[in-house]
Amino acid sequence: MSVFLDNAATSFPKPDAVYQAMDAAMRDVGVAPGRGGYRQSLAAARIVFEARSALARFFGVPDSSRLIFTHSATESINIAVFGLLKPGDHVVSTCVEHNALARPLHLAKKRGVDVTFVPSDSCGIVSERDIARAMRPDTRLVALAHCSNVTGAVQPIAEIAEVARIGGALFLVDAAQSAGFFPIDVESIGIDLLAAPGHKGLYGPPGTGILAVGAGINLEPLQVGGTGGSASTPEPPEQMPERLESGTINTPAIAGLKAGVEFIEATGLEVIRAKESVLVGQLLEGLHGMPGVRLYGPLQGERGAAISFNAEGHDPASLGFLLDSTYDISVRVGLHCAPDVHRSIGSYPEGTVRVSPGFFNSETDIDYFLRALREIIS
Ligand SMILES: Cc1ncc(COP(=O)(O)O)c(C=O)c1O
Structure with a gap:
């Protein structure tokens, strides 16, 4: 056994439909999405579009173009942290973060961002009152994991979202351990930036992740390059998702992730x-x-x-x-x-x-x- x-x-394992969707995307489509006007490339673009729509629906993201595909929750968090923060900004986070968030914040600190790490209780739970006490007029971001990968502790994110909103800060949630386990609706909770892996509770393959970026938040891209359209300017395009999605996307993996989310919805x-x-x-x-x-x-x-x-x-x-x-x-x-x-x-x-x-x-x-x-x- x-x-x-x-x-x-x-x-x-993954649901059978995930393996099947990946195999079909590789064999039947297998080309870069959005890089050609011929039917095969359009079919690849359709898979990515439908996957984006499915994930946006799942997390209550009203405009699916503001949900980007990444390789991992780690990449999503890095895009959010370094795309947003400038020297002189202040961040409130916690003492119970995965390195996926803790290390970007420590690096941001070296680059002139001030970070306050709020302690937890002995079970790993943080109080929204302690988050509120750590807020300052220059706090630009409150960032933490919804659920711990070590203790299973769940943070009161709705209450913390309210603290961030009152303090005029954006709220970044690392949903690595909660996406596909707890219902997450970014709008009703008040999450501005949602980072999630595709390969854990969403049943996608390894090497997939998403970042949902709230309306009006303009992140500087971490990497720039080819985006298919808007090729004539030296600058990356303003429009989402292309702005944050340079380079050829992994269509078979995204087809698998789409099948994973559809499995959750059907089950x-x-x-x-x-x-x-x-x-x-x-x-x-x-x-x-x-x-x-x-x-x-x-x-x-x-x-x-x-x-x-x-x-x-x-x-x-x-x-x-x-x-x-x-x-x-x-x-x-x-x-x-x-x-x-x-x-x-x-x-x-x-x-x-x-x-x-x-x-x-x-x-x-x-x-x-x-x-x-x-x-x-x-
Ligand atoms: C709480 C938490 N955040 C972030 C991550 C990183 O996820 P990924 O491997 O997709 O970068 C993990 C992975 O274990 C995690 O448990």
Whole structure:
């Protein structure tokens, strides 16, 4: 029996429709979208257009041209941070960010942007009151992850959006662990910049991501180059999405991402979340009762699907190795690209073992994992 429990890194397997859509896009279309007026190129452009529309609909983005395709949530965050911020700007973020946001902010700091990192409680949850206290007249951006990839902690983003709005700042949300798990409507929550990977909860292939850019926000492109149309000027075009999408786009991957989002819509986000929540509950209950096991993050209430733990007398790396080599169970160990979270919850520097079930796991998978862990640590 082989069990994949690292869906917080990348969801696996994907719905069948994702493999089929990618294969068809590669074989039947397989050319650059928007780079030619012939039918095959138009067919590629149609796939990208339909994918953009599907993702815009999914996240409540009113103008789909303001949703751009990227290679990852990391790239989306970099485009938002460096496309927006100037020396002298102030940013409010938190002490529990993934490096995908923490490192761009540290680099921006070196370039003259001031950043305040607001601490969390011991579960990894940040209070909107602390965010409000950190706001200043020169705060240009409030930026944080909706849900933690280490603890599963969920931040009160609607309340924080209101704090940012009152303070006259833009709100950037890293939805890497929440897109495809929690409903996200950028307009009703008040999110100005939404960064999400395509390859986790949206079931697209690795190497996909999106950034939704609110109306009236003009980001400087991180890279410039060919955009298909508007070729005569030395400057990149003003219009979206071309302004932020230079270079030939990965049509087969985007076809897969479109099929992933359509799978969520056809299945129902609430059905997906309900199933994953059952598996999370089963894991929390099983781990909670195990002697010597310490769980991190919220044990009840609203949480994401990433669960971190340590077992007394076993370092995370050897536990992960034994689970893989003896039981064929894939989990992630260590810092999970988020060292600041471990400093906040008390698991630095060794990190944790992280289990993250997905929609295609079963209760039998979780039973098997819990049995394997019990055998290893007993
Ligand atoms: C909270 C969080 N932010 C950002 C990322 C980066 O996502 P990507 O690999 O698509 O760049 C991850 C990936 O694990 C994540 O968990």
